[in-house]
Amino acid sequence: MHTMFSGATFPLGPFVPYEGNPILRPRGGSWESANLYNPAALVDGDEVILLYRAHADDIVSHVGLARSRDGLHFEREEEPILSPSEDYELFGVEDPRIALIDGTYYLTYTGWDRRSAQLCLATSTDLRTWTKHGPLFEDFDTFATVDPRGFNWSKAGVIVPVRMHGKWWMYFGEGAIYWATSDDLVHWTPGTPDTEPMYSPTPGSFDEDLVEIGTSPVLTDNGLLLMLTNGATRTVNPDGTVDVDYRCGQVVIDPDDPTTVLARMQVPWLAPQTFEDLNGLVSNVTFVEGLVKFKGTWFAYYGQSDTTLAVAVHDPAQPWGASLRD
Incomplete structure (x- = not known):
């Protein structure tokens, strides 16, 4: 049985932030000396692997790798496994x-050239030697219906690891959320123009300003679950600075009609609350990107204010309403 078939249900949780957070911090005078956050996650045998974003004071991000045998305590490698090399990600x-x-790792990431953020793809069979396939979408702005950029802008792509209806599917987007399909997992075609997202912010709610894809999908007993990294509230101050509040939500998609969102969580399952969540390079941010089920427990890995890395844990033996079952 594929790992995405989990026996879970929507909504997934509740998740409790680990009391030992942050589990990874910047260190030394190295490439990861200033900020370390926003990890992808996967299970490899008896270990959890994190691929995390980090940088020094120059704020030029690289991707590092860390391993854990309990999902909480990680040993990281000294050097990054992916670094900028092309103009679009300089x-x-x-x-x-x-x-x-099928034995190949498909890594989606944002290439940043200080003007345009573009969703890019790299592939590997060993997590160390990567083939870069460049930006995935041309003339596409995932903020087109929210706050138009007017040029290429796309982030946050998650690939469904099994075919649906004969094709590979990806859900992507910052601002609003879109879908794309592929025959070979490398070349992707958006299913709609950028003016027609499949899911948009909800007025008057915690995600009224923007929504963004978070973690890899989970096929639950009642739909294809996607965690959202935020649902951000943005406040522009009189001096022009912007305050943000990034919280985490969930939506569930109909696998029989993969372009249809069936339901959304009405409240966030994770929100800024600790010192690290509330203070950092970009304050008031809980930004989830990694989700695994490991040894029977769910681990959701997230960045805290673009500065440190944390985990929240869900024990399936403690479902929603557990206090009523005592």
């Missing part, structure tokens, strides 16, 4: 998400 390879399909 100032950062950012915010990875990962899928393992």
Whole structure:
């Protein structure tokens, strides 16, 4: 049985932030000396692997790798596994998400050139030697219906690791959420123009300003679950600065009609609450990108204010309403 078939249900949770957070911090005078956050996650045998974003004071992001045997305590490698090398990513390879399909790792990430953020793809069979396939979408702005950029802008792609209706599917987007399909997992075609998202912010709610894809999908007993990284509230101050509040939501998609969102959580399942969540390079941010089920427990890995890395844990033996069952 494929790992995405979990026996879970929507909504997934509740998740409790680990009391030992943050589990990874910046260190030393190295490439990861200033900020470390926003990890992809996957299970490899008896270990959890994190592919995390980090940078020094230059704010040029690289992707590093860390391993854990309990999902909580990680040992990281000294050098990054992915670094900027092309013009479209010269100032950062950012915010990875990962899928393992037939022995190949498919890593989506944001390439940043200090003007345009573009969703990019790299592939590997060993997590160390990567083939970069470049930006995935041309003339596409995932903010087109929210706050138009007017040029290429796309982030946050998660690949469904099994075919649906004869094709490979990806859900992507920052601002609003879209879908794309592929025959070979490398070349992707959006299903609609950028003016027709499949899911948009909800007025008057915690995600009224923007929504963004978070973690890899989970096929639950009642739909294809996607965690959202935020549902952000943006406040523009009189001096022009912007305050943000990034919280985490969930939506569930109909696998029989993969372009249809069936339901959304009405409240966030994770919100800024600790010192690290509330203070950092970009304050008031809980930004989830990694989700695994490991040894019977769910681990959701998230960035705290673009500065440190944390985990929230869900024990299936403690479902919603557990206090009523005592």
